[in-house]
Amino acid sequence: MPAWGNTDNRINKPKSPNTREVREVIQMTVFTGNTTGNNVIQVSYLDGGANNVANIGITAGQYVYFYANGFNLPGGTNGNGVPSMFASNTTVSSTSGNTITLSTALFNTVSAGFGVEFDKAIAYSTNKPVEKTYNSDTILITATRSANNSNAAGAIANVGNLNAGWNHIVKKTNSDGTVRYLKETLVALANPTASNTSSGNTSFGQVVTGL
Secondary structure (H helix, E strand, O other): OOOOOOEOOHHHOOOOHHHOOEEEEEEEEEEEOEOOOOOEEEEEOOOOOOOOHHHHOOOOOOEEEEEEOOEEOOOOOOOOOEOOOEOOOOEEEEEEOOEEEEOOOOOOOEOOOOEEEEEEEOOOOOOOHHHHHOOOOEEEEOHHHHHHHHOOOOOOHHHOOOOOEEEEEEEEEOOOOOEEEEEEEEEEOOOOEOOOHHHHEEOOEEOOOOO
C-alpha cells in the first residue's frame, strides 16, 4: 500500500500517525458470511469458537473492515477506510453472541474464512487542538486550487503560496488578534488530481476552491 495517493479521497491522505483516525481492537474470522445486500454476519475467535463477541470488547459504533488473503476487499463495506488508519463507512450496529449486525449492507459477498477487523476511533484530547484537527487540516492542493488561492481576496489569499500536493494548514491567532496561517507541505506531488470541491475545507473553513 502506498504511503499516499494523488487524489483527495480520505484513503489517499498521507498515512502518518498524525492523520490516523482509528486503532485496531481485534481481528477475527468470519464463521458464517452473507451475500450482497445483507447486513448480518457471524464470526469466530481465533481458536475457532463461536463466542460472545461483547466479552472481548466489540461494541456498537466500532468500524468494520473485511479482508481476504491479506487485502481489503475492493468495493467492500470498508470502501472509504483503511484498517488501523482511516475510519470505514461501516460500523457495528449491534451484537448478539457471535452475530454482528452492520450499519451498512454488504457490497460484496463475504464468505466464511474471510478476515474481519474491528477498529475503535481514537479520542484526541480537547486540550490539544492541533492534534485533534490535524487530519481535517491536511488537504490536497492542485495547480488549479493554488491558482484560485493566489487570485482570491480576503482570508483565502492570506494563506499565501501553496505547493502542489498534501499540505497541512493551521490558522493561528496571535495575542494581539493578528491572524496567521501556518502551512507545511507533507507530500509534494507533480500531478495531483482533485476529486471533489469540498476537500479544500479545513477545521476553520475553506482554504482553496475548485478542482
